[in-house]
Amino acid sequence: MRALAAAAIGLAAAFALVLTVTALGAPGGKTSPKPLLTTVPEHP
Amino acid sequence: MRRKASLVLLAFAVFFAVLAPLLRWYAFPRLAKIPPDEYQTAVLEAKPAVLLDYGTMRPKKVPQVSIVQTLRGNVAAAKKAGKAAGRDVVVWDALSYIAGPDGKMVSKIPERYVFDAHSQDPVHQGGEHVDGDPVRREGIEFKWPFLTEKRDYTYFDAQTRTSAPIHYKGTRTFRGLEVYYFEQTIPWTKVPLPKTMPVEGITPETVRKAGTTRWYTTKRMFWVEPTTGAPVNGEEIHREELRGGTLLGDRDKVTVFSGHVKMREDYIAHTVKLVKSQRQLVLLLTTYLPWGFLALGTGLLALSLVLEARGRRPGSDTGTPDEAPAPPPAPAPAPPVAPASPV
Incomplete structure (x- = not known):
């Protein structure tokens, strides 16, 4: 019975971690102020 | 004490064993995405090339x-298109600017490419266009999806505004990276004239009124790093012609551009370096962490079982307080000592 409870705790923690991380996602960011180039740049 | 430790280890073993597949098949498809604020440039060169001299209307060989x-990610447009589509969307505003040997503009084609940030499926929202003409893309453009497969893909051709298969032609090694090589050939096709022409006074309308049409063919080649889906090199054998009409005098056709276009060396080196680092991030989620967690989970489970088995061994001095060994049986009453019988 205790073994089952321990396994359930591990399972729940794994799901909680993954669901939280995926729900947070990545920050949106901002559109770059750099222009669409109309000259040949020297270096990347 | 040992049995308590084995239960804690069991919980961790399950945690890591479950985390491994969840990370690979649940988290990775949701976390791996193209950022909406991407900004990238690439320079390609044709050395030498043939260009139409609009002054004489004759093709001329030029050194370069x-x-x-x-490519510039438009974050505001992506948010708007994402809301309308109900998913994570990326909007790329792109410009292909072609410069002659003197640096002057030969052609410039703006584009808007809207696609799913995770799968790279095209999204028909947010005003996708090529040179101001609304288009409806099928397939991919510029980049392949994460974990690219060894198969043909549908690739959008901006000149013809249509999609066609791009064929997987084998696995190669490029600058130390394993890459998939793809090839697409667009046969001679009548295409629209660019909205911006290189010479003042010549507009798409004047060319059209003269009865002249623009034709194009290309063979495009991509070397794609399959983990990230990023092309690390690209080439095109590209030809354009003007055909028919009064503009060409007595000629049927005239070459507008002809050349073998290759990515400039410094951009190849930059892209390879960038892709090598990005590849590690993708591999972390698809390979390193899932396999590492699975191994850790298995190890912890084995350790937990060993501790549990030791805890149950008879004569073991272990045991949790609430599972303390049963109290020793009450001492049996001593048998009455019989008086020594006289011998």
Whole structure:
């Protein structure tokens, strides 16, 4: 019975971690102020 | 004490064993995405090339033509298109600027490419266009999806505004990276004239009124790093012609551009370096962490079982307080000592 409870705790923690991380996602960011180039740049 | 430790280890073993597949098949498809604020440039060159001299209307061999390609993620447009589509969307505003040997503009084609940030499926929202003409893309453009497969893909051709298969032609090694090589050939096709022409006074309308049409063919080649889906090198054998009409005098056709376009060396080196680092991030989620967690989970489970088995061994001095060994049986009453019988 205790073994089952321990396994359930591990399972729940794994799901909680993954669901939280995926729900947070990545920050949106901002559109770059750099222009669409109309000259040949020297270096990347 | 040992049995308590084995239960804690069991919980961790399950945690890591479950985390491994969840990370690979649940988290990775949701976390791996193209950022909406991407900004990238690439320079390609044709050395030498043939260009139409609009002054004489005759093709001329030139030492070099450069193609400057910029991709800029439009975050505000992506949010708007994402809301309308109900998913994570990326909007790329792109410009292909072609410069002659003197650096002057030969052609410039703006584009808007809207696609799913995770799968790279096209999204028909947010005003996708090529040179101001609304288009409806099928397939991919510029980049392949994460975990690219060894198969043909549908690739959008901006000149014809249509999609066609791009064929997987084998696995190669490029600058120390394993890459998939793809090839697409667009046969001679009548295509629209660019909205911006290189010479003042010549507009798409004047060319059209003269009865002249623009035709194009290309063989495009991509070397794609399959984990990230990013092309690390690209080439095109590209030809354009003007055909028919009064503009060409007594000629049927005239070459507008002809050249073998290759990515400039410094951009190849930059892209390879960037892709090598990005590849590690993708591999972390698809391979390193899932396999590492699975191994850790298995190890912890084995350790937990060992501790549990030791805890149950008879004569073991272990045991949790609430599972303390049963109290020793009450001492049996001593048998009455019989008086020594006289011998």
